[in-house]
Amino acid sequence: MAQAVDAELLKAQAAAQAMATSGYLFSGDFATFYEHATDLLQQTEIGNNFVLSDEMGQQLVNTIRPFPGPLPRHGNPKQLQQVFKTMKPVISDVYVGGALHRPVVSIDVPVFKNGKAIYDLSIGIFPERLGQIPLAQHLPPDWIVSILDTQGVIASRTHATDRFVGKKVVPLLLQRMEVAAEGMVETNTLEGIPVSAVFSRSPRTKWTVAIGIPTQQFTAQLRQRFLLLLVTIVILITVSVVLASILASHLARSIRALIAPAMALGSGASVTVPHIRVREVSDVGSAIKNAFNLLTLHTLAANVYSNISEGVVATNPDGAIVSVNPAYCAITGYSAEELIGANPRIIKSNLHNADFYRGIWETINKHSCWNGEIWNRRKDGSLFLVSETITTIRDGNGRIEHYVGVINDITEAKQAAEFIHHKAYHDPITDLPNRSLFMDRLHQEIIRARRNKLAMALLFIDLDHFKEINDKFGHDVGDDLLKMAATRLAASARESDTVARLGGDEFTAILNDINGKEDAARVAQKMLDEICRPFVIGLHELVISASIGVAIYPTDGDGAASLLKAADEAMYRAKRGGRNAFSFAVAG
Numbered sequence: 001m002a003q004a005v006d007a008e009l010l011k012a013q014a015a016a017q018a019m020a021t022s023g024y025l026f027s028g029d030f031a032t033f034y035e036h037a038t039d040l041l042q043q044t045e046i047g048n049n050f051v052l053s054d055e056m057g058q059q060l061v062n063t064i065r066p067f068p069g070p071l072p073r074h075g076n077p078k079q080l081q082q083v084f085k086t087m088k089p090v091i092s093d094v095y096v097g098g099a100l101h102r103p104v105v106s107i108d109v110p111v112f113k114n115g116k117a118i119y120d121l122s123i124g125i126f127p128e129r130l131g132q133i134p135l136a137q138h139l140p141p142d143w144i145v146s147i148l149d150t151q152g153v154i155a156s157r158t159h160a161t162d163r164f165v166g167k168k169v170v171p172l173l174l175q176r177m178e179v180a181a182e183g184m185v186e187t188n189t190l191e192g193i194p195v196s197a198v199f200s201r202s203p204r205t206k207w208t209v210a211i212g213i214p215t216q217q218f219t220a221q222l223r224q225r226f227l228l229l230l231v232t233i234v235i236l237i238t239v240s241v242v243l244a245s246i247l248a249s250h251l252a253r254s255i256r257a258l259i260a261p262a263m264a265l266g267s268g269a270s271v272t273v274p275h276i277r278v279r280e281v282s283d284v285g286s287a288i289k290n291a292f293n294l295l296t297l298h299t300l301a302a303n304v305y306s307n308i309s310e311g312v313v314a315t316n317p318d319g320a321i322v323s324v325n326p327a328y329c330a331i332t333g334y335s336a337e338e339l340i341g342a343n344p345r346i347i348k349s350n351l352h353n354a355d356f357y358r359g360i361w362e363t364i365n366k367h368s369c370w371n372g373e374i375w376n377r378r379k380d381g382s383l384f385l386v387s388e389t390i391t392t393i394r395d396g397n398g399r400i401e402h403y404v405g406v407i408n409d410i411t412e413a414k415q416a417a418e419f420i421h422h423k424a425y426h427d428p429i430t431d432l433p434n435r436s437l438f439m440d441r442l443h444q445e446i447i448r449a450r451r452n453k454l455a456m457a458l459l460f461i462d463l464d465h466f467k468e469i470n471d472k473f474g475h476d477v478g479d480d481l482l483k484m485a486a487t488r489l490a491a492s493a494r495e496s497d498t499v500a501r502l503g504g505d506e507f508t509a510i511l512n513d514i515n516g517k518e519d520a521a522r523v524a525q526k527m528l529d530e531i532c533r534p535f536v537i538g539l540h541e542l543v544i545s546a547s548i549g550v551a552i553y554p555t556d557g558d559g560a561a562s563l564l565k566a567a568d569e570a571m572y573r574a575k576r577g578g579r580n581a582f583s584f585a586v587a588g
């Protein structure tokens with residue numbers, strides 16, 4: 001509230017300073033100044049009157065009186081002298097005004113002309129205006145609020161204003177005010193009411209606001225508030241105790257509800273967690289449920305690990321085996337005890353060279369995974385082929401924790417596939433390449449010969465009068481003869497050559513990388529000689545011959561079909577020439 005008093009006084013001071021710069025004062029046009037000052041007071045209510053006085057204290061204008069007219073002297077000569085001496089605004093204490101003879105507070109400011117104070121302009125405030133300030137605070141009606149000037153004189157008072165404005169405040173309060181800017185004192189008001197008086201002085205204007213709270217009411221109120229506080233505390237404690245016991249039993253019930261799930265978790269049985277409303281206990285319930293889910297997952301993973309047909313091996317980063325599943329033991333023939341601590345090299349087959357393994361590790365280091373087929377060796381020394389996937393397991397920081405290999409024994413599957421493949425491309429009686437494989441090889445060899453600018457020969461071999469063997473000795477003997485003839489033909493060529501059976505008693509041979517016709521002629525002759533040697537089949541000694549047609553790449557044809565045709569025609573020419581002979585193709 002002291003600040004509100006300050007504000008009121010300083011607001012009036014600012015208005016007086018603004019009016020002190022009015023040009024009408026310098027020109028001596030006091031009539032117009034009077035009009036302006038009166039208007040300002042009516043419009044803004046910042047004070048009650050403006051008084052212009054000269055240095056001698058004679059009032060020249062007083063807005064509370066008509067202008068022009070006779071005016072008294074300034075009511076506070078000391079304040080006037082101080083203004084001219086200090087050339088600064090001076091806020092007065094309460095004094096009796098010169099014109100109206102009633103208590104007034106004035107703020108006087110100098111009016112300057114050419115840097116010199118020529119007049120004193122004073123704005124007067126009647127105490128009732130300051131009395132509005134405590135009213136605005138809406139304090140209890142029996143609180144007595146006084147606004148005191150720097151001397152402790154009452155400028156405004158909420159109670160018995162007329163009796164006490166202009167009088168000094170009670171001595172006890174005055175004494176306290178002299179030693180402290182704010183405080184409290186037990187005293188009697190000027191009218192004799194015992195009060196607790198609190199006061200606060202503005203450091204700026206040095207005016208003080210004092211509030212007297214009647215002691216009786218103060219004490220009664222205090223007792224009432226204390227009792228109220230006491231009752232409130234008792235109620236709060238009671239409520240707390242009741243709430244705590246409700247909460248405790250609620251908690252106990254919630255915790256009891258978790259016993260069964262926790263026991264089930266321990267025994268590995270299925271866990272069902274009931275709905276729990278206490279959050280903390282519910283969190284424990286969720287944790288039990290999560291633990292159960294993890295355990296279930298873990299059990300499932302362990303079962304999968306133990307029962308899958310794929311072998312699983314895990315090593316530490318140094319390559320020492322730390323875990324194997326039963327399938328890994330079954331595939332490799334080693335027990336878990338023999339494998340733990342060992343290096344997976346224990347099953348190395350030595351069928352792959354160092355580059356092969358280096359390639360595996362390069363891929364793992366680059367992609368954290370490798371997949372492929374490896375030949376390994378069981379404990380009993382037998383070889384087995386696995387399809388293997390090796391992956392790295394890393395920790396949260398990306399460091400390798402384990403290498404895990406999953407192996408699938410594909411030895412039998414591979415053999416079966418190879419057998420099927422062999423059957424598809426080989427003749428069932430002689431086991432020589434069949435027509436498909438022969439044609440494939442012929443294409444490949446032509447491409448190779450073309451690329452390397454090499455010569456090659458194609459021999460078309462047909463047994464002579466083979467039908468008679470069948471007719472005379474039966475098909476089985478014929479088959480045996482075909483088999484033996486195939487062996488002799490194949491033996492007549494190099495391993496890198498291809499000897500095939502096209503069907504019936506027709507054979508072909510691809511002789512690659514020959515130097516010339518002579519090489520082909522030599523092989524053809526050797527084949528004729530071999531076929532002419534008697535075949536001992538059972539009790540029979542059979543003699544047969546063959547006719548061979550020879551076509552040379554690229555002279556007799558530069559494609560498979562043309563070469564084959566040329567060789568076939570040459571073979572027929574040999575037949576026509578009397579059989580048991582070879583004949584070169586006629587270059588076309």
Ligand SMILES: Nc1nc2c(ncn2[C@@H]2O[C@H](COP(=O)(O)OP(=O)(O)OP(=O)(O)O)[C@@H](O)[C@H]2O)c(=O)[nH]1
Nearest residue numbers: 462463464465466467468470475478479503504505
């Ligand atoms: N045992 C046996 N005979 C076969 C097989 N395939 C075809 N033949 C027979 O082989 C004979 C081939 O006869 P040809 O080549 O036509 O005639 P050839 O008696 O050899 O007389 P030329 O070829 O003129 O010297 C036929 O009698 C076929 O039935 C087979 O898989 N096994």
